Amino acid sequence: EPEVTQTPSHQVTQMGQEVILRCVPISNHLYFYWYRQILGQKVEFLVSFYNNEISEKSEIFDDQFSVERPDGSNFTLKIRSTKLEDSAMYFCASSDSSSTGELFFGEGSRLTVL
Amino acid sequence: QKEVEQNSGPLSVPEGAIASLNCTYSDRGSQSFFWYRQYSGKSPELIMFIYSNGDKEDGRFTAQLNKASQYVSLLIRDSQPSDSATYLCAVNLDNTDKLIFGTGTRLQVFP
Numbered sequence: 001e002p003e004v005t006q007t008p009s010h011q012v013t014q015m016g017q018e019v020i021l022r023c024v025p026i027s028n029h030l031y032f033y034w035y036r037q038i039l040g041q042k043v044e045f046l047v048s049f050y051n052n053e054i055s056e057k058s059e060i061f062d063d064q065f066s067v068e069r070p071d072g073s074n075f076t077l078k079i080r081s082t083k084l085e086d087s088a089m090y091f092c093a094s095s096d097s098s099s100t101g102e103l104f105f106g107e108g109s110r111l112t113v114l
Numbered sequence: 115q116k117e118v119e120q121n122s123g124p125l126s127v128p129e130g131a132i133a134s135l136n137c138t139y140s141d142r143g144s145q146s147f148f149w150y151r152q153y154s155g156k157s158p159e160l161i162m163f164i165y166s167n168g169d170k171e172d173g174r175f176t177a178q179l180n181k182a183s184q185y186v187s188l189l190i191r192d193s194q195p196s197d198s199a200t201y202l203c204a205v206n207l208d209n210t211d212k213l214i215f216g217t218g219t220r221l222q223v224f225p
Contacts, residue, residue, distance in 0.1 A: 031211065033211075033212075035213075041217070042202075042215045042216065042217045042218070043158060043202065043204075043213075043215040044215070045212040045213060045214070048211045048212060050211075055211060056210060056211060056212055058212070091157055091158070102148075102160060102163060103158075103160065103213065104160070105157040105158050105159070106157060107156065107157050108156075108157050
């Protein structure tokens with residue numbers, strides 16, 4: 001069964017360092033997303049991406065965040081200068097439709113900022 | 115602020131019983147409604163989605179939507195210990211492709 005894959009599964013970094021989280025969405029999907037979940041809290045939308053550009057972003061997704069689809073398969077989330085409060089589980093998701101919201105989530109990348 | 119509200123639980127039911135999970139949402143512009151299951155330390159997994167008022171059944175799961183009351187629920191029949199997880203309600207507003215999640219209800223099914 002097709003799945004969304006994410007790497008790394010866990011990353012520990014020092015405050016102020018840059019982090020890149022990688023995702024390989026399901027191959028025939030066109031809509032890509034990043035969500036995050038701080039431990040014990042709700043899943044929060046960060047950004048959606050379609051046709052090689054951001055289609056929507058939340059208030060969380062400030063100038064420290066960026067997304068890129070550098071080739072036909074990878075979808076990356078970059079955090080330029082990490083803060084303690086960026087510690088969370090980051091989920092990549094993909095969908096074949098923007099309207100239905102039937103998202104398929106990857107297993108997540110746990111980011112710990114020290 | 116567009117909100118999705120759920121009782122955090124835990125909701126404890128015996129094996130074989132019906133578990134009823136509830137969710138309310140604040141924005142009348144919400145168009146699509148989803149239930150995701152999340153096991154501890156894992157990613158959300160789609161269980162059901164519903165777009166129209168009424169009931170939608172899929173196996174042991176039934177989603178119920180009442181747009182007038184801004185209420186969506188999930189019934190799990192013949193609950194199994196493997197159903198023990200956190201159930202996340204999510205809504206999708208019109209003209210947006212993001213999901214707004216509730217905090218989730220933790221379900222415990224005991225043998």
